[in-house]
Amino acid sequence: MIESRLPYEISLSPNAAAAPCARLVLKDRLKEWGLTELLDDASTVTGELVANAARLGQDFAVRLIPEDGALLIEVVDSSPNEPQIKDAFGDSDAEGGRGLLIVDALAAGWGVRRENRQKVVWARVAS
Incomplete structure (x- = not known):
């Protein structure tokens, strides 16, 4: 069904x-879309992106976009600050x-883009 x-x-x-x-x-959604093989990685990625957005203290949105054998996860917020990878593994106190x-x-893959006045942090999880 295309609608699903x-x-x-x-x-x-x-x-x-x-x-x-x-x-x-x-x-x-993954069950409905027949993409359950992505659940473990997609769940972890979604949790991390949502935790980052929640730390900003503002409402935000999560978009799930099914693709052939993959899922695009987008977290949309109004913060101007872009997330950056930190080398926190070397610092046990971080x-x-x-x-x-x-x-x-x-x-x-993952990245950040601007959409109107909002920031979109995205990640693609594939099988």
Whole structure:
């Protein structure tokens, strides 16, 4: 069914339930789209991107866009600050910075782009 492969978007608030909520929606969408083989990596990537957005303290959106054998995950917020990979593994006292290293390791690609006045952090997870 073509309709079931349409992109899906959910708006979230910056709270402790954001990442679990996004992962639950992701699981349902991947099942509907027949992309369950992507669940483990996509769940981890989604959780990391959502956690980064939630730290900003503003509402944000998560877009899930099915592709042939892949999933494009986009997190949209209004922060002007672009995320950057930090070498936090060498510093055992670091409280953050590992999320994008994990995204970089699991995703087929990721990046940041501007869309109107918003920032879109995206990652592509492929089988």
